[in-house]
Amino acid sequence: MKKLNLDLKAAGEKCLLQLNELDELRMEADGNSRLYKGCSKKWHDMHIQRREFKVGQKVLLYNSRLKLFPGKLRLRRSGPYTITQVFPHGEVEITHDNKGTFKVNGQRLKHYWSGNFSKEKSTVHLRPPE
Known part of the structure; x- marks a missing residue:
């Protein structure tokens, strides 16, 4: 058990792998957020009523x-x-x-x-x- 815990090279590789996975999850969440915001903006812009006003109205x-x-x-x-x-x-x-x-x-x-x-x-x- 002590040999597994003291293997610094294996522990370092495992930690680096976890950091890379965390980065991938963050990038995926950022992409999903941008996609959602884009769809929301498109829907909002479609439902804006454009009003044109003229003098005297x-x-x-x-x-x-x-x-x-x-x-x-x-x-x-x-x-x-x-x-x-x-x-x-x-x-x-x-x-x-x-x-x-x-x-x-x-x-x-x-x-x-x-x-x-x-x-x-x-x-x-x-x-x-x-």
Whole structure:
């Protein structure tokens, strides 16, 4: 038993072999991580909604400060605002009658679709099953 434990050459080779195996496992884990990140980025990029804004359009602004005071029924968007200028790389200048003019990131904006909606209530009577 002492002869096996005192054989320094065999112990050194065994230790070197274990280090090489550990390096291979790390490299494989790194490759798997890169593959997963690449697939996740591709999926995320496919699901991004590209929005193009034009001067004069009406938009709603996402209010990120509401995250400090969470609530189910709290409105997340305010507006409508009017676009006055569109800059490259997604920056947009918007204006509001009461709040003035300021620049925001285009990702915080959402198109505002206005229309003449009827505010009258309508009733639908259903017949009971026969």
